[in-house]
Amino acid sequence: MDMLELVDIFVLALLAATAVAVARVRNLWAAVMFTGIYSFLGAAWMLILDAPDVAFTEAAVGAGISTVLMLGTLALTSREEKPSKKSPVLPLIVVVVTGSTLIYGTLDMPRVGDPSAPVHTRMNPSYIEKSEHDMHGEMPNVVTSVLASYRGYDTLGETTVIFTAGIAVLLILRKPGKRKTELPNSAEQKGSHG
């Protein structure tokens, strides 16, 4: 098990190196690519932490959709980041203070896999006991049955929200040239009706 911890440390080190690369690189196209690498690594890390559903989401949203959306944004802006002339001291202090506050907050959290943690003691055990019978067979993962069946309407609502947000982003990123050709026509129609 100690050897597997070595793998965990290696993955976390690669995550940190990628994050520094995203912050340092000036070519925005390369930065988008590094965020893709970061999502792949982050999803692998979530898999190591026994969260396959979150890893699925991170792979689909982080590595798939958001890369495409950021490239679409790059098509509307320039490829190079303008060098900032402001002093980086104040943002650095803010980031360090926020980060140390967050790390201080994790000190109160229970250890990973602690059986006495609230997440393992407060939940109604009937989900685990009845899940296999309710799902008519062998369901290897209780999370899936809770997410897709017991909380099905909740998940449907979340999907609707994400779908609406995707439509909004697509409308924002639409090519401006198309609208210019449409606008005079609609103006003419309005004029002819009026």
Added chain:
Amino acid sequence: MFVVASLSILITMALALIRAMLGPTVFDRVLALNMFGTKTVLFICVYCFASGRTDFLDLALLYSLMNFIGMVALLRFSQFGSFGGKGQELSQ
């Protein structure tokens, strides 16, 4: 054995990351990202067998699909400057 395999895959990932950082041209970086995605798929497979939960192997399939789609999007973007559409075909 699985640990040694996953560590060597991670070293390959680190090399790809270095190439992506240094890479002078766009295509060095595209190749590095593609290789990184492939190595992630391999790493997940090896880690699943190392930790004994082979039902996570589905994730590796999803990752290879994501890698393919992302690569097609990146290459389209680097060739055309945006994602196709009517105006794009005219500008070719």
